[in-house]
Amino acid sequence: MLRALGGWIALTPELPAKLLFGRHVWDCAQHADLWGRRLPELRAPAQQSEPANDRMVKFADLVESVEGPRETIERVAGVYRVLKPHLITVYARHLASANPIYEPPTRRILERCLEEERRHAAAGAIVLARLTRDETARERAKVWEQRLLSVLAEAGGVTGDVPAPLIDAAVLAESPHAVKQDLVEIPPDFDPAVLEADLAMAVDAYRRALETGDVEAATALVEPPARARVMAEHDRLGDQVVGSRVVALAAIGHQRLVKVRLEGGRVIGYVQLRWAPSKTGWRIAAADLVRVEPVDVSPAL
Amino acid sequence: MERPIAYDKLAREDRFVRMRARDVAEIKIAQGMPPFPDLSSRDSMRERVHGILVGELQAMEGAGRTVCDFPDAPWEFTMDMARQVWDESRHVETYLGLLEHLGGRLGEFPETTILWRCACAEDAAARVAGVNRGLEGLACDVFNQLIHIAGKIGDPIVAQSVDYVLADEITHVRMGSRWLNELTRGDPERRRKAIEFQETIDERFNLGGTRQDGQHDVVPISIAREARKLAGFTDEEIERLVKSTQRSQVY
Numbered sequence A: 001m002l003r004a005l006g007g008w009i010a011l012t013p014e015l016p017a018k019l020l021f022g023r024h025v026w027d028c029a030q031h032a033d034l035w036g037r038r039l040p041e042l043r044a045p046a047q048q049s050e051p052a053n054d055r056m057v058k059f060a061d062l063v064e065s066v067e068g069p070r071e072t073i074e075r076v077a078g079v080y081r082v083l084k085p086h087l088i089t090v091y092a093r094h095l096a097s098a099n100p101i102y103e104p105p106t107r108r109i110l111e112r113c114l115e116e117e118r119r120h121a122a123a124g125a126i127v128l129a130r131l132t133r134d135e136t137a138r139e140r141a142k143v144w145e146q147r148l149l150s151v152l153a154e155a156g157g158v159t160g161d162v163p164a165p166l167i168d169a170a171v172l173a174e175s176p177h178a179v180k181q182d183l184v185e186i187p188p189d190f191d192p193a194v195l196e197a198d199l200a201m202a203v204d205a206y207r208r209a210l211e212t213g214d215v216e217a218a219t220a221l222v223e224p225p226a227r228a229r230v231m232a233e234h235d236r237l238g239d240q241v242v243g244s245r246v247v248a249l250a251a252i253g254h255q256r257l258v259k260v261r262l263e264g265g266r267v268i269g270y271v272q273l274r275w276a277p278s279k280t281g282w283r284i285a286a287a288d289l290v291r292v293e294p295v296d297v298s299p300a301l
Numbered sequence B: 001m002e003r004p005i006a007y008d009k010l011a012r013e014d015r016f017v018r019m020r021a022r023d024v025a026e027i028k029i030a031q032g033m034p035p036f037p038d039l040s041s042r043d044s045m046r047e048r049v050h051g052i053l054v055g056e057l058q059a060m061e062g063a064g065r066t067v068c069d070f071p072d073a074p075w076e077f078t079m080d081m082a083r084q085v086w087d088e089s090r091h092v093e094t095y096l097g098l099l100e101h102l103g104g105r106l107g108e109f110p111e112t113t114i115l116w117r118c119a120c121a122e123d124a125a126a127r128v129a130g131v132n133r134g135l136e137g138l139a140c141d142v143f144n145q146l147i148h149i150a151g152k153i154g155d156p157i158v159a160q161s162v163d164y165v166l167a168d169e170i171t172h173v174r175m176g177s178r179w180l181n182e183l184t185r186g187d188p189e190r191r192r193k194a195i196e197f198q199e200t201i202d203e204r205f206n207l208g209g210t211r212q213d214g215q216h217d218v219v220p221i222s223i224a225r226e227a228r229k230l231a232g233f234t235d236e237e238i239e240r241l242v243k244s245t246q247r248s249q250v251y
Helices: A002-012 A014-043 A054-066 A072-097 A103-132 A136-157 A176-182 A195-212 A214-221 A223-235 B020-032 B042-069 B075-101 B114-118 B124-152 B157-185 B189-205 B225-230 B235-247
Strands: A243-252 A255-263 A266-278 A281-294
Touching: A002 A014, A002 A072, A002 A195, A002 A266, A002 B042, A014 A072, A014 A103, A014 A176, A014 B042, A014 B075, A054 A072, A054 A136, A072 A103, A072 A136, A072 B235, A103 A136, A136 B042, A195 A214, A195 A243, A195 A266, A195 A281, A214 A223, A223 A266, A223 A281, A243 B020, A255 A281, B042 B075, B042 B114, B042 B124, B075 B157, B114 B124, B114 B189, B124 B157, B124 B189, B124 B225, B157 B189, B157 B225, B189 B235
Parallel strands: none
Antiparallel strands: A243 A255, A255 A266, A266 A281
């Protein structure tokens, strides 16, 4: 889990999930370290672990398998709806049965891991709720959760002998106050209103020209020396634009980089247009088609 | 999991605009501006802070990849890198706050991925040499100067926040020095390559003469001699860096 979360940070576009993973990597490392140090005290080699069985390896591989930029829901659901709640359940049962006279060292580790894993799971639930605002997304999370749970059940849980249920909702509770430390407040989504009024007018005119296939009107908004290159960049989309919207704006000195999402019948493209101020108004100095993907996998991030 | 990943897999929300550092610099120069934002005004400070923010984001992502990419490295190495991930995630939060404090907006300036590319080295020793000693060393320079200038213009929020971040960066450089030594013990060729990689990064991040040895308010990026010494750089290493800034003419 530690290595999966660490590796996923770079692969996850959504900032709330990216920063959630970033927050939890260190806690997970400390938990693994505590267990690893406890092992030699129980006459086993330090910092060495092995999976309970091959099915547990299959479960871990499946959890880690969702690495695509559009699979954040599965990443969060896998760790925060299945793996961590399962660990909490196992830890809580272990703590309830660990002898308070003989096993205080184990009990202390369990208490700490329980507290932090509960916090993690609760924070993950909040982030997952943000990622699954529509029914389709919620269904995706649910399907993945069920698939993982079924493989985990085949393995008998992390230890290979965990009795059902593998997740006990009664032991998961965490206070909202404690969870706050795991969540980073993210600035609101991009608002196209940040474009200067005259730039917004020029960009809107350009978008309309693309959507209506009015090449002449689109070309008129491009600086003459750049026209051939900019139009060639649009051609790379390979689809007729039927809709578009501005998704980002960045400044380079007095010039502006405007990222536009171009929606075609088959593909979605993202083009970065560099606009420069001129005596005749804003004109496009360069265009760069930075991403193209099929329509069915392209929700806005 | 795929290990390591190609550098173009770095994932971002749509609100970010990504561009090559060289292209950004050329477009600015063509407008008669310095290639790298100075700290002469609140606007340029905002741009610098935005640049640091995306740098922290990439540092978190890079350290996360190091946790993932080297399962056979010593466990203590993984622990240090995991700690760094947490530190960088807190730095992102700090700089999100500072950006808001300065009236900025996430995505207001292009993101360059030069830092992330450096964090994609295939060898763990090269990665810690390049990232922890090269890039985190640069962070010591940039943050030290930011603290000084924020203090001078009477902005205690920036000065104090960045001071806490600087303390972490010094720790990260120390981690880099430790692991450069430990991972290359008994393997001088690996060590030579790792140091060479760090020097390439130092050279690149001299930013065409932007980083210099001089007063905080005189040079665009000043070398933080004291912070670097605290981080474990030797006098010889600092002098070598100063010399490299004198011959660096390209960004």
